[in-house]
Amino acid sequence: MPSSSGNSKVNPDLVKERKKCTFNTLELTHLLDGGEDKTRERHSRENFFLEDPELRSEVPLEYLSHKEKYEEAVRKACILFRKVQELQNEGKGGMENFREILGGQLGSAILKDGNPLTLHYVMFIPTLMGQGTVNQQAEWIQRAWGCDIIGTYAQTELGHGTFIRGLETIASYDPQTEEFILHSPTITSYKWWPGGLGHSANYAVVVAQLHTQGKNHGIHPFIVQLRDEETHMPLPGIKIGEIGSKLGMNSTNNGYLGFEKVRIPRTNMLMKNSQVLPDGTYVKSPSSKLTYGTMIFVRVVLVQDAATYMKKACTIATRYSAVRHQSQIKVNEPEPQIMDFLTQQHKLFPNIAGCFAFQYAANWLWETYNNVTGELESGQLENLPELHAAACVLKAVSTADAAQGVETLRLSCGGHGYMTSSNLPSTYGLVTAMCTYEGENTVLLLQTARFLLKVWQNKQNLQKLPTVSYLENAFRNNSSFQKSVQWIIGALQKTTVGKIDLANKHINDRVRNGMAYEDAWNSTSIELVGLAELHGRVIIVETFRISVEKCRNQVSRELFAVLEQLLQLYAVNTALRCCGDLLKYTDMQGKDVEVLQAWLEELLNQLRPNAVGIVDAFDFRDEVISSALGSYDGNVYERLLEEAQKSPLNAEPVNKSFKSYLKPFMKSQL
Numbered sequence: 001m002p003s004s005s006g007n008s009k010v011n012p013d014l015v016k017e018r019k020k021c022t023f024n025t026l027e028l029t030h031l032l033d034g035g036e037d038k039t040r041e042r043h044s045r046e047n048f049f050l051e052d053p054e055l056r057s058e059v060p061l062e063y064l065s066h067k068e069k070y071e072e073a074v075r076k077a078c079i080l081f082r083k084v085q086e087l088q089n090e091g092k093g094g095m096e097n098f099r100e101i102l103g104g105q106l107g108s109a110i111l112k113d114g115n116p117l118t119l120h121y122v123m124f125i126p127t128l129m130g131q132g133t134v135n136q137q138a139e140w141i142q143r144a145w146g147c148d149i150i151g152t153y154a155q156t157e158l159g160h161g162t163f164i165r166g167l168e169t170i171a172s173y174d175p176q177t178e179e180f181i182l183h184s185p186t187i188t189s190y191k192w193w194p195g196g197l198g199h200s201a202n203y204a205v206v207v208a209q210l211h212t213q214g215k216n217h218g219i220h221p222f223i224v225q226l227r228d229e230e231t232h233m234p235l236p237g238i239k240i241g242e243i244g245s246k247l248g249m250n251s252t253n254n255g256y257l258g259f260e261k262v263r264i265p266r267t268n269m270l271m272k273n274s275q276v277l278p279d280g281t282y283v284k285s286p287s288s289k290l291t292y293g294t295m296i297f298v299r300v301v302l303v304q305d306a307a308t309y310m311k312k313a314c315t316i317a318t319r320y321s322a323v324r325h326q327s328q329i330k331v332n333e334p335e336p337q338i339m340d341f342l343t344q345q346h347k348l349f350p351n352i353a354g355c356f357a358f359q360y361a362a363n364w365l366w367e368t369y370n371n372v373t374g375e376l377e378s379g380q381l382e383n384l385p386e387l388h389a390a391a392c393v394l395k396a397v398s399t400a401d402a403a404q405g406v407e408t409l410r411l412s413c414g415g416h417g418y419m420t421s422s423n424l425p426s427t428y429g430l431v432t433a434m435c436t437y438e439g440e441n442t443v444l445l446l447q448t449a450r451f452l453l454k455v456w457q458n459k460q461n462l463q464k465l466p467t468v469s470y471l472e473n474a475f476r477n478n479s480s481f482q483k484s485v486q487w488i489i490g491a492l493q494k495t496t497v498g499k500i501d502l503a504n505k506h507i508n509d510r511v512r513n514g515m516a517y518e519d520a521w522n523s524t525s526i527e528l529v530g531l532a533e534l535h536g537r538v539i540i541v542e543t544f545r546i547s548v549e550k551c552r553n554q555v556s557r558e559l560f561a562v563l564e565q566l567l568q569l570y571a572v573n574t575a576l577r578c579c580g581d582l583l584k585y586t587d588m589q590g591k592d593v594e595v596l597q598a599w600l601e602e603l604l605n606q607l608r609p610n611a612v613g614i615v616d617a618f619d620f621r622d623e624v625i626s627s628a629l630g631s632y633d634g635n636v637y638e639r640l641l642e643e644a645q646k647s648p649l650n651a652e653p654v655n656k657s658f659k660s661y662l663k664p665f666m667k668s669q670l
């Protein structure tokens with residue numbers, strides 16, 4: 001089995017589980033990877049990175065100081081990206097190298113608490129590519145790819161993250177010298193958060209208000225040098241540092257940045273979309289939202305990351321649940337595997353189904369993103385709002401579910417899930433951050449709601465918009481309750497339409513009663529967030545259904561049966577999560593909820609023998625799982641003890657605090 005990296009004896013419970021599995025796990029691995037060749041490529045990539053002794057840490061990260069963590073992360077990040085460059089130079093792999101290194105697969109295994117160079121690849125280079133002119137690309141991209149310069153994306157400020165029109169950093173144009181002068185007029189205008197900004201990057205894309213010829217033209221991106229290319233000292237007028245310790249991601253070197261009238265050449269404004277001519281004349285972009293392109297890109301890739309983190313956490317919790325025995329179901333019987341408790345299955349299996357749902361949604365969104373950005377290149381902007389709405393809702397729903405899922409999975413491991421060595425706390429730290437960065441989730445859901453209300457009000461173009469075409473007919477869907485995925489999808493669609501219509505009515509009523517539209521929007525926003533989330537779930541379940549259907553004739557009967565069960569479980573669990581709304585907006589009745597509940601229990605039961613097989617098929621190596629609870633051999637207790645020995649406190653039998661404090665304290669009690 002490729003997942004296993006050691007030669008240790010496998011826990012007998014896991015041996016038993018693997019024997020019970022009804023399908024070929026390798027077939028599922030190939031399906032998830034996109035083919036046998038892709039699996040082979042992934043394995044060879046994993047060997048290339050994980051078997052490099054330089055990419056291992058001698059001391060576990062958690063026992064290092066904040067400064068040491070950063071230094072170790074920079075050391076590893078440099079080796080990692082040199083190796084990526086080697087692969088690229090040999091023509092091996094393209095985007096996949098970057099996606100696995102930067103995302104949750106290999107990246108979080110090698111750099112458990114974040115990578116200080118991620119922003120260079122994920123936002124700095126993509127912004128140069130997406131917003132630079134051909135000349136600017138020629139000037140900067142080669143230097144950036146070669147890591148001659150390291151960049152970050154500095155948008156958020158102390159005072160504003162969400163409302164980017166409110167950013168305060170100013171870039172005012174001086175036609176005399178043909179330069180922009182960057183200035184931070186207030187404390188709240190200091191940039192705050194950009195990854196790698198603290199001590200790693202020497203350049204940044206800085207988003208600032210563009211002032212020219214006495215007018216503010218709104219926010220625009222500028223390339224700004226922050227540090228000397230030789231000494232790495234901050235340049236004059238640049239106030240820079242790291243923002244300090246956080247819940248997680250403590251190696252990402254998030255920074256702050258202020259400007260004291262820093263001058264940069266005119267040509268450092270990224271001018272693909274809008275321009276400032278030498279005399280200061282402003283040339284407008286075809287759409288001001290093209291400046292937001294990099295954010296859409298990252299939101300799209302985060303859906304895949306959410307799926308990957310969920311898969312890791314599911315693997316850990318499922319294997320642990322197979323080897324952990326606790327309590328009794330019947331007196332006088334041996335303690336069962338905790339996975340035999342139905343409540344435990346309820347914590348695990350819907351999350352396993354969620355991994356598939358988000359994986360398929362991520363695939364679909366990535367393809368859509370590529371199609372629409374291709375259109376943008378030829379000046380066609382009409383599908384941008386729909387892409388924006390879909391990226392917002394899928395990022396919000398997948399990251400929120402992943403954060404909740406990882407926490408549920410951590411709790412499902414009882415006390416041992418609280419151990420750092422389970423790798424669940426650190427995984428939670430990485431996942432919960434995704435709910436905030438790249439657009440706070442509530443705010444993103446409101447963006448999708450804005451799009452949905454717009455299309456609802458101007459119904460004429462519905463058929464042209466694939467993600468919302470269902471709005472046209474779902475209202476008329478009167479099909480009576482059936483125990484089927486198709487019925488659930490229809491019911492979720494009808495409910496979404498009902499909620500859109502009602503929220504729209506509430507806004508109109510409020511406006512009719514004298515409220516400003518914006519206040520009416522705010523007063524209705526709990527409903528708006530709810531309807532956007534449901535729309536996201538419609539996309540996810542429907543994409544899952546279509547993807548499974550496509551496999552019907554491509555995979556074995558045994559595997560197809562499992563995929564269908566996972567789809568059904570995801571759908572029925574979604575329906576039960578919003579059954580209040582389904583009761584309100586469809587003709588579902590109380591007795592039908594009982595049918596759904598019984599169906600859910602039946603599916604948990606059906607999936608039970610295959611649970612370990614499914615997570616095995618995710619095919620994480622032990623180094624990637626990085627968990628005492630989740631390794632392939634299931635030797636949980638040995639590994640917990642082994643990890644405990646790594647605590648620096650265990651290096652000596654008596655700690656000096658005994659002599660200094662404990663002993664005098666204990667004696668003084670006499």
Ligand SMILES: CC/C=C\C/C=C\C/C=C\C/C=C/C(=O)SCCNC(=O)CCNC(=O)[C@H](O)C(C)(C)COP(=O)(O)OP(=O)(O)OC[C@H]1O[C@@H](n2cnc3c(N)ncnc32)[C@H](O)[C@@H]1OP(=O)(O)O
Nearest residue numbers: 099102103155161162163164165289292301388437438439
């Ligand atoms: C493999 C890689 C893996 C992983 C990466 C790993 C680690 C990286 C770690 C961290 C990186 C983090 C980076 C960051 O966080 S960077 C900062 C991100 N910041 C945000 O996302 C800010 C969120 N705010 C916004 O996006 C906007 O301000 C907001 C949309 C909330 C409002 O914008 P604005 O006030 O300008 O717009 P409105 O007036 O409300 O709307 C106008 C209009 O424009 C439409 N719109 C908005 N955004 C977009 C867009 N991106 N694209 C297209 N259209 C957009 C909006 O819907 C309105 O349309 P209409 O209704 O037609 O008027």
Ligand SMILES: Cc1cc2nc3c(=O)[nH]c(=O)nc-3n(C[C@H](O)[C@H](O)[C@H](O)COP(=O)(O)OP(=O)(O)OC[C@H]3O[C@@H](n4cnc5c(N)ncnc54)[C@H](O)[C@@H]3O)c2cc1C
Nearest residue numbers: 153154155156160161162193194195433437438439440442
């Ligand atoms: C780990 C991490 C890494 C980051 N990396 C970067 C980076 O590399 N570069 C960068 O530029 N930024 C980065 N950020 C910043 C990130 O993009 C912002 O934190 C994010 O956009 C949210 O903005 P905010 O912090 O201002 O939250 P706020 O907008 O202040 O949100 C606070 C609350 O207000 C609510 N709220 C705000 N506006 C509205 C509204 N219109 N309607 C309803 N509710 C609203 C939110 O829902 C939330 O509940 C990072 C953040 C984190 C946590």
